[in-house]
Amino acid sequence: xxxxxxxxxxxxxxxxxxxxxxxxxxxxxxxxxxxxxxxxxxxxxxxxxxxxxxxxxxxxxxxxxxxxxxxxxxxxxxxxxxxxxxxxxxxxxxxxxxxxxxxxxxxxxxxxxxxxxxxxxxxxxxxxxxxxxxxxxxxxxxxxxxxxxxxxxxxxxxxxxxxxxxxxxxxxxxxxxxxxxxxxxxxxxxxxxxxxxxxxx
Amino acid sequence: xxxxxxxxxxxxxxxxxxxxxxxxxxxxxxxxxxxxxxxxxxxxxxxxxxxxxxxxxxxxxxxxxxxxxxxxxxxxxxxxxxxxxxxxxxxxxxxxxxxxxxxxxxxxxxxxxxxxxxxxxxxxxxxxxxxxxxxxxxxxxxxxxxxxxxxxxxxxxxxxxxxxxxxxxxxxxxxxxxxxxxxxxxxxxxxxxxxxxxxxxxxxxxxxxxxxxxxxxxxxxxxxxxxxxxxxxxxxxxxxxxxxxxxxxxxxxxxxxxxxxxxxxxxxxxxxxxxxxxxxxxxxxxxxxxxxxxxxxxxxxxxxxxxxxxxxxxxxxxxxxxxxxx
Numbered sequence: 392x393x394x395x396x397x398x399x400x401x402x403x404x405x406x407x408x409x410x411x412x413x414x415x416x417x418x419x420x421x422x423x424x425x426x427x428x429x430x431x432x433x434x435x436x437x438x439x440x441x442x443x444x445x446x447x448x449x450x451x452x453x454x455x456x457x458x459x460x461x462x463x464x465x466x467x468x469x470x471x472x473x474x475x476x477x478x479x480x481x482x483x484x485x486x487x488x489x490x491x492x493x494x495x496x497x498x499x500x501x502x503x504x505x506x507x508x509x510x511x512x513x514x515x516x517x518x519x520x521x522x523x524x525x526x527x528x529x530x531x532x533x534x535x536x537x538x539x540x541x542x543x544x545x546x547x548x549x550x551x552x553x554x555x556x557x558x559x560x561x562x563x564x565x566x567x568x569x570x571x572x573x574x575x576x577x578x579x580x581x582x583x584x585x586x587x588x589x590x591x592x
Numbered sequence: 593x594x595x596x597x598x599x600x601x602x603x604x605x606x607x608x609x610x611x612x613x614x615x616x617x618x619x620x621x622x623x624x625x626x627x628x629x630x631x632x633x634x635x636x637x638x639x640x641x642x643x644x645x646x647x648x649x650x651x652x653x654x655x656x657x658x659x660x661x662x663x664x665x666x667x668x669x670x671x672x673x674x675x676x677x678x679x680x681x682x683x684x685x686x687x688x689x690x691x692x693x694x695x696x697x698x699x700x701x702x703x704x705x706x707x708x709x710x711x712x713x714x715x716x717x718x719x720x721x722x723x724x725x726x727x728x729x730x731x732x733x734x735x736x737x738x739x740x741x742x743x744x745x746x747x748x749x750x751x752x753x754x755x756x757x758x759x760x761x762x763x764x765x766x767x768x769x770x771x772x773x774x775x776x777x778x779x780x781x782x783x784x785x786x787x788x789x790x791x792x793x794x795x796x797x798x799x800x801x802x803x804x805x806x807x808x809x810x811x812x813x814x815x816x817x818x819x820x821x822x823x824x825x826x827x828x829x830x831x832x833x834x835x836x837x838x839x840x841x842x843x844x845x846x847x848x849x850x851x852x853x854x855x856x857x858x859x860x861x862x863x864x865x866x867x868x869x870x871x872x873x874x875x876x877x878x879x880x881x882x883x884x885x886x887x888x889x890x891x892x893x894x895x896x897x898x899x900x901x902x903x904x905x906x907x908x909x910x911x912x913x914x915x916x917x918x
Binding site for chain 1 (some may be wrong): 595599632
């Protein structure tokens with residue numbers, strides 16, 4: 392059996408400091424038609440050179456390799472590309488990357504704290520509220536914003552909130568139940584998924 | 593992956609600078625507010641400006657101001673989500689607040705402002721498709737082609753007015769402010785639109801829509817009712833905006849009824865309006881007024897669902913919108 396790989400390399404955004412050594416200065420990776428800017432994604436700064444007509448989705452996936460954010464219709468009709476900018480869930484396929492510069496961007500990669508999932512992620516996993524999983528990053532980012540503002544959302548409020556996130560697998564019921572379960576757990580209640588939710592009635 | 597074509601991106605700091613940029617680049621330039629209409633259109637190569645002028649840094653467009661009279665001035669860059677949850681609008685302009693809530697999805701309303709919604713591009717089954725789809729049947733006259741696929745003998749384009757706020761704002765006689773190279777003008781919402789699928793606005797391309805003015809609350813009541821396939825996402829295939837002025841006895845003194853999603857502009861249902869004025873809003877009167885709306889709801893086969901069914905439900909929807917004004 393091959394040796395287990397060590398911890399993954401740290402992201403390149405971490406400052407590379409060698410005391411006493413001459414600073415390594417990389418030539419800015421700009422070429423004509425590109426802009427160089429620093430994004431603040433999940434609390435980390437990322438310096439990226441990109442053409443100004445790129446959407447935030449393209450820069451996240453193709454320049455920063457944050458492929459947790461999915462691309463679906465790319466026309467604002469499916470919601471799977473949802474990320475939070477300034478804490479507000481938006482469609483990254485319809486926002487220019489240059490417009491997100493200098494604003495905090497939160498993607499699905501930034502939810503979990505290392506191996507520690509959020510209550511919402513736990514609840515979706517517990518209930519099987521993700522099937523193919525393609526809509527899940529968008530659902531998580533939208534529902535996370537809802538739970539931040541409202542710790543006791545009604546079923547109707549959850550439905551309204553997720554009205555912009557298409558899911559073709561689950562029929563939404565498990566997703567709604569998962570958001571309710573996560574809300575209950577966030578309030579400190581000892582909530583478990585109902586037997587019917589797991590095994591059917 | 594659908595990608596945007598290349599363009600030069602401007603973020604002017606004043607309205608005057610935005611207008612100057614737009615004038616300078618002429619047909620090559622377009623304004624962008626939220627981008628939720630323009631960017632999908634650019635991805636499908638419906639609109640291909642080489643100069644995109646963003647209005648996000650223009651000051652004075654991001655606020656909702658309530659005047660002493662109760663009237664409201666809304667900056668063109670105010671996000672729909674903010675309007676949807678605005679306490680004064682919900683209380684005094686429930687018809688308008690409802691229309692805002694009916695627009696697309698919460699995620700899109702987080703991005704799209706009211707100004708962009710008022711200037712939404714007209715839509716059509718044969719237009720709102722990918723470049724390849726349109727090329728395969730030959731392009732239509734709205735972009736790149738010469739024929740109207742909805743009515744092949746037609747000399748004009750029949751693309752449909754699809755904004756949810758337009759019918760109700762026109763009905764309640766809201767006004768808009770336009771800033772151009774030679775000054776500012778304020779016109780009625782109705783006067784902003786023309787009956788043409790291609791040139792659907794009366795404003796000059798470089799004119800900038802900066803503000804929307806809602807009339808003070810009074811002895812009038814407005815409502816909006818939307819027909820669509822799903823409860824979310826979909827554009828209206830019929831959007832009834834109604835506004836009725838009532839006297840103390842419940843008699844209609846003035847009526848405005850506009851049909852969105854039916855033609856290239858919010859069509860006035862004039863017969864319906866005539867039947868209402870001078871009468872009380874009895875069930876019979878409302879039903880008769882609704883039936884009179886079948887003719888102006890001249891549905892064509894260029895949006896979702898069956899064209900004849902849509903025409904048949906138009907009277908029902910108009911009647912329901914009128915009943916909501918009681």
